[in-house]
Ligand SMILES: [Ca+2]
């Protein structure tokens with residue numbers, strides 16, 4: 443962490459680098475607070491494994507199957523496409539993802 447922040451590699455943290463470090467820590471704390479306050483954001487964040495702030499169909503399938511290993515690919519894809527209303531297509535941003543999660547909750551569960 444120290445080495446990473448020491449951008450001009452003089453092996454000393456100057457004040458700017460220290461500020462960067464503080465900013466990064468604040469960003470992480472903010473993110474954590476957001477995850478704590480917003481379960482859907484936490485899910486979005488967990489599903490977005492490549493951290494590009496979009497959840498792809500593949501990322502969604504992986505995440506959905508953690509919750510339900512028997513989830514059906516076709517059904518997952520249908521739900522994904524229904525929520526995917528904004529560009530870029532094939533990727534869900536946080537807003538679209540929340541729609542997806544809300545839709546999933548509305549689905550009647552198959553009686554066992
Ligand atoms: Ca992603």
Ligand SMILES: [Ca+2]
Nearest residue numbers: 528529530533
């Ligand atoms: Ca989209």
